[in-house]
Amino acid sequence: xxxxxxxxxxxxxxxxxxxxxxxxVHPLGGGTWLFSEPQDGLTxxxxxxxxxxxxxxxxxxxxxxxxxxxxxAQLVAIPPRPGWRALPLFRxxxxxxxxxxxxxNTATVGGNIATALAAGALIGLAxxxxxxxxxxxxDGGERREAVSSFVRAQRSTSLLPGxxxxxxxxxxxxxxxETAFRRIALAPLGRAGTVLAARRDPRGGFVLCVTGxxxxxxxxxxxxxxxxxxxxxxxxxxxxxxxxxHGAADWRAAVSVLLAEEIRQELDR
Ligand SMILES: Cc1cc2nc3c(=O)[nH]c(=O)nc-3n(C[C@H](O)[C@H](O)[C@H](O)COP(=O)(O)OP(=O)(O)OC[C@H]3O[C@@H](n4cnc5c(N)ncnc54)[C@H](O)[C@@H]3O)c2cc1C
Numbered sequence: 716x717x718x719x720x721x722x723x724x725x726x727x728x729x730x731x732x733x734x735x736x737x738x739x740v741h742p743l744g745g746g747t748w749l750f751s752e753p754q755d756g757l758t759x760x761x762x763x764x765x766x767x768x769x770x771x772x773x774x775x776x777x778x779x780x781x782x783x784x785x786x787x788a789q790l791v792a793i794p795p796r797p798g799w800r801a802l803p804l805f806r807x808x809x810x811x812x813x814x815x816x817x818x819x820n821t822a823t824v825g826g827n828i829a830t831a832l833a834a835g836a837l838i839g840l841a842x843x844x845x846x847x848x849x850x851x852x853x854d855g856g857e858r859r860e861a862v863s864s865f866v867r868a869q870r871s872t873s874l875l876p877g878x879x880x881x882x883x884x885x886x887x888x889x890x891x892x893e894t895a896f897r898r899i900a901l902a903p904l905g906r907a908g909t910v911l912a913a914r915r916d917p918r919g920g921f922v923l924c925v926t927g928x929x930x931x932x933x934x935x936x937x938x939x940x941x942x943x944x945x946x947x948x949x950x951x952x953x954x955x956x957x958x959x960x961h962g963a964a965d966w967r968a969a970v971s972v973l974l975a976e977e978i979r980q981e982l983d984r
Pocket of ligand 1: 741742743744745746747748749750751763783784811812813814815818821822823824825826827828829830832833834835836874878879880881
């Protein structure tokens with residue numbers, strides 16, 4: 716779909732060209748959401764892909780820096796490397812996106828997080844791995860924010876006009892964690908009812924991120940593997956379940972308790 720109010724797409728050659736961003740001039744990632752529905756008031760797009768950012772970089776400290784323009788296909792193609800035990804979670808989360816090969820090859824990590832859908836598969840990934848966004852601000856500086864607080868509600872983030880997500884940073888401890896994943900939908904190829912992504916750090920800490928059935932990423936954190944009853948209580952206390960065609964709030968809460976316990980047992984090794 717061509718948004719009817721869109722006049723032009725700008726190809727930036729440097730960060731300076733991002734100064735054009737405003738209330739009506741937005742960043743373009745892969746365009747899979749932007750061109751899928753009307754965008755009231757949008758007059759211009761600035762195509763971030765033209766900036767040619769390297770999709771991902773192995774950090775010197777053992778962490779991983781993922782460019783906002785890294786596509787889903789590039790994300791899941793990151794090769795294994797010693798110390799990166801969390802890598803299988805990347806594909807598990809990416810495959811929970813309901814998508815065609817076009818979306819797989821075009822949608823970007825930054826675009827997925829900025830869109831802030833409950834089904835934001837890479838929001839769950841970044842939530843479980845404590846991903847931190849590097850956000851370029853219009854004054855030429857940058858700010859950092861955890862993905863879990865950046866996404867405030869469905870289609871709502873802390874991003875201000877003129878700001879651009881530059882990268883998603885994953886710390887070495889998160890990359891070294893054992894991970895587990897569960898997703899359930901009412902239909903075999905249906906949109907997610909609930910999605911749970913979790914990690915257990917080398918030092919024992921346990922982090923569970925629940926998305927899909929909650930209006931925002933819900934991150935539960937324990938200093939060590941919790942007991943079955945404490946985990947069930949924490950998942951049951953999540954306040955932001957919602958009901959829609961893909962599941963009722965009470966079903967989402969109940970099934971998430973069961974799936975969280977499966978994850979707890981899987982990571983109890
Ligand atoms: C058939 C279909 C199925 C889909 N299924 C899912 C699904 O299951 N889960 C899901 O989450 N989404 C889904 N989507 C929506 C969308 O395809 C994905 O969210 C995708 O990851 C968006 O990424 P993109 O790069 O294409 O974003 P774009 O469409 O380019 O941009 C999306 C939004 O993010 C902003 N943006 C993009 N990059 C940045 C950046 N670096 N900094 C700041 N803002 C930025 C844009 O201005 C825009 O507001 C689906 C779409 C379709 C058409």
